[in-house]
Amino acid sequence: MDDTPAPGKRRRRSDARLLVPIAQRPGPLDSVLIHPAGGGLAQYLGVGGRLARHGSVHGIRADGLLAGERPDNSVxxxxGRYLPLLARRVPRPRLLVGWSLGGVIAWELAARLAVDGPAPAVVLIDSFAEQLGADDGLSAALDRRLDALSGQDAARVRATALAHLHAAARHRTRATHPAPTLLLACAGPRRREQSRHWRSRASGPLTVRDLPCGHFDVFDAPQLPYLLAHLDDFLAHLTPSVQESTP
Known part of the structure; x- marks a missing residue:
């Protein structure tokens, strides 16, 4: 007797806990924020508030942050785990947003959703289609941010982040994506290469805008207004209905 479906069903039920409601609002744009390396969603507070002007907002956090969870180690x-969470939603999300690794996952999810339905637009916040270094400084940045945590909390965050760093280092984005995409690119030596890689994979319109800061500074108070201004402009041109919903 083949009992393969049963574990799949158990896993799909448990994976529902990874989809986190952030704002339930009427509006034309259902958005989903995808976690970066490390798995949390806290850094998206300002972005989520801005997206909530246009409709409901959810986030997908990573497995591995709570007791008894195991982090995934490949994109x-x-x-594969997150796709059913979005494909079963009615309506499906119209916008996926992700910073760093989160943008890569958002792109892959959008490409998969386009196979049997409308492709959501994507916002890539300083994401890279191909990672050349093991973590581009994320390990050191992670250690600085773990100072406020202790014990098992810090251990789980670190283990999850390391699993994600290895996943990012191994991954090469191959999928193409047909819907509008916004790439917010930070200053740095890989800026031109970053844009070229995404353009080679975009079968739909790709807009590139610069952020005058480093990769780990994009959500800091002095820098966030630049990110939000580019996001507002992208949303205003996405569809007339989104434009009309802006206060």
Whole structure:
């Protein structure tokens, strides 16, 4: 007797806990924020508030942050787990947003959703289609941010982040995406290469805007207004209905 479906069903039920409601609002744009390396969603507070002007907002956090959870260690594994959470939603999300690794996962999810339905637009916040370094400084940045945590909390965050760093280092984005995309690119030596890589994979319109800061500064108070201004402009041109919903 083949009992393969049963574990799949158990996993799909448990994976529902990874989809986190952030704002339930009427509006034309249902948005989903995808976690970066480390798995949390806290850094998206300002972005989520801005998206909530246009409709409901959810987030997908990573497995591995709570007791008894195990972090995923490949982009394909994360994409496979998160896809049913979005494909079963009615309506499906119209916008996926992700910073760093989160943008890569958002792109892969959008490409998969386009196979049997409308492709959501994507916002890539300083994401890279191909990672050349192991973590581009994320390990050191992670250690600085873990100072406020202790014990098992810090250990789980660190283990999850390291699993995600290895996943990002191994992954090469191959999928193409047909819907509008906004790439917010930070200053740095890989800026031109970053844009070229995404353009080679975009079968729909790709807008590139610069952020005058480093990768780990994009959500800091002095820098966030630049990010939000580019996001507002992208949303205003996405569809007339989104434009009309802006206060």
């Amino acid at each position: 394909s594994e994360m994409t």
